[in-house]
Amino acid sequence: MQGTFGLVVRFELLDGREEAFDELTATTLQAIRASEPGTLAYFVHRDGSNPSVRVFYELYENEAAFETHENQPHVRRFLNERRHHLRTEPEVWPVVPMDGVLRQESDIIGGR
Secondary structure, eight states: OTTOEEEEEEEEBOTTOHHHHHHHHHHHHHHHHHHOTTEEEEEEEEOTTOTTEEEEEEEESSHHHHHHHHTSHHHHHHHHHGGGTBSSOOEEEEEOOOOOOOOGGGOOOTTO
């Protein structure tokens, strides 16, 4: 996993904005899946004890792939529109992947 670049991002959503944020996220994920080969993993989680919290785990081939991701039109749209749904600024943690398992055949689409 040497050279890879990862992020964990926590979003706290405004009450009643969860569904709209999830729709924005789903649209963005479709485009990421279709057009970003340098994005190795992109997982969206809901906090099991707080339905207004989302946590993203993002893993990129390298920092250049992350920069490419950030400049995609679908990501620019997400970054611009997410502010309408957020209670606070997102918390962002850069992470250095050390080890793990990701099975190609287990692509999670639409929460399956």
